[in-house]
Amino acid sequence: MKGRVPLVRALASLWMVIVLAACGSGPTSGTTDKPFAxxxxxxxxxxxxxxxxxxDAFEKEHGVKVQVTYAGSVDEMFSKAASGSLNYDLIFMDGGSVTRYNKLKLIRPIDVGKLKHYGELIPNLKSINDKHVVSDGQTYAIPFAWGSLPLAVNKDKVKEPVTSWSALWDPKYKGKIATIDDANNQVATTAxxxxxxxxxxxxxxxxxxVKKKLIEQKPFIRSYYSGFEDGKNLMASGEAWILFTQGPTMITDLAEQGMNVEEVIPKEGALVWIDNATIGAKTENPDLVHLxxxxxISSEVQARLILKxxxxxxxxxSVSQLTQEEAKKAHMDDPSYFDRLVYVAYPESFEKRVKLWNEVRAQ
Known part of the structure; x- marks a missing residue:
């Protein structure tokens, strides 16, 4: 979230902190029994x-410490987990990577019976996710956050409806198209x-x-961009009229800046990543990690995550704790939104995709 926080949001935030500390769906308040202290x-x-x-509220309530190591890429995440230099109790990853970790026995099954909020997961999101994280009847990951990769269209410049990824190959927009510098997402979307x-x-x-099609696209591309701000700046400056985004927040940010910009989920579908929580295979405190x-995944924490x-x-x-505008901005107001999305899964070969993309860029 960017910009100054109005007083009403500050009061709402204070209320939410109180909820997290006291609500029955968070850690139990007032107890002196702290078995994990x-x-x-x-x-x-x-x-x-x-x-x-x-x-902070969880640490205080249970007398525990949450020690966090951050990763900046999928490969770095996997490298840290696989190195064995530190036994991680909890690992976050996109659902498409769960099989990769599970094959090396880096994660263990999750007992969903210990998760009282498990039944509150959005049904069609859970259904999409389960196809990639449930193996032999055991659940290895629980969804935590998600985002789609749609198109952004400047409606002041592009008057006709955009309904397909083919717009990124349309000669009408030559020099006004920006797309992401990302091998896996480029290959999947072109497919x-x-x-x-x-x-x-x-x-x-x-x-x-796919390679042939991406090479055909090159004459029409204004820029391959690599970061959120780079992509937004291309749209805000008018250099790009159509953008393959890294997420809907790019579009809502541009709209808040006064742009007449539209999000488009093409008829072929758009990609969606779902990040999951998994339990490290060597954790010594599985009950604490389940807790x-x-x-x-409680509605209170999820509302905070969405706003943050x-x-x-x-x-x-969590929708009940958001305003109508906040829910719409995060696509939490329309459960059918997931039905138009294609899960970012583990590909047949990362190496082949990177090689392909490098060859396209070198043309």
Whole structure:
């Protein structure tokens, strides 16, 4: 969230802190029984997921310490977890990576019966996620946050409706298209456009088709960008009229700056990442980690996460703690939104995709 926080938001934040400390769906208030007092939860996480807004209350209530190590990329996350230099109790990762960790026995099954908020997960989001995190009847990950990768369209410049990823190949917008410098997402999205049934399990022939299509696109591209601010600046300056975004928050930020910008989920679908919480295989305090996960997926914490980061939440009841505008901004007002999204899964070969993208950029 950017900009000055108005008084009403400050009061709301104060109220939420009180809720987190006292509400029955968070840690139990007033008890002198702290069976985990003195314990530490070692967490491997993305930035923004372990904020004092919600971590402090849990630490105080249970007399524990949440020790966080941050990673800046998927590869760094995996490297830290696999190195064994520190046994992480809780590891956050996109659902598509869960199989990779599970194959190396870096994570352990989660007892969903110990999670009283598990039944509050948004049903179709949970259904999408379960296909990638449930194996042999055991659940290895619990969703925590999500975000889609839609198109942004400047409606002052592009008058006709944009309905397909093919807009990124349209000669009408030559020099006014910006797209992400990201091998995996570029390959998957182009595969959707080409009608391939599984954008994360491509044959060599299909990968060749993707490469050819991306090379055809190059003459129309104004810029390949790599960061949120870079992408937003291209739109705000008018250099780009159509943008392959890194998330809806880019669009809402531009709208708040006064741009007439529209989010588009193309007819072929758009990608969605769902980050999950997993339990490290060598944790010595599984009951404490289950307790913490349950706290993190509670509606109170999820509402705080949405307001703090702009990401989508996974607890359907968190909507009741948001204004109508806040819920709409995070796509928490429309459960059917997930039905138009394609899960970011583990691909057939990261190496092949990176090589393909490098060859496209070198043309």
């Amino acid at each position: 003195g314990k530490t939860i070692n967490v491997l996480s993305w930035e923004g997921y372990q904020e004092p807004d919600w971590v 959707l456009l080409l009608g391939y049934p599984d954008p994360y399990n491509l044959t060599d022939e299909q990968l060749a088709g 913490y996960i349950d706290y993190l 980061t702009g990401y989508g939440g996974i607890n359907g009841q």
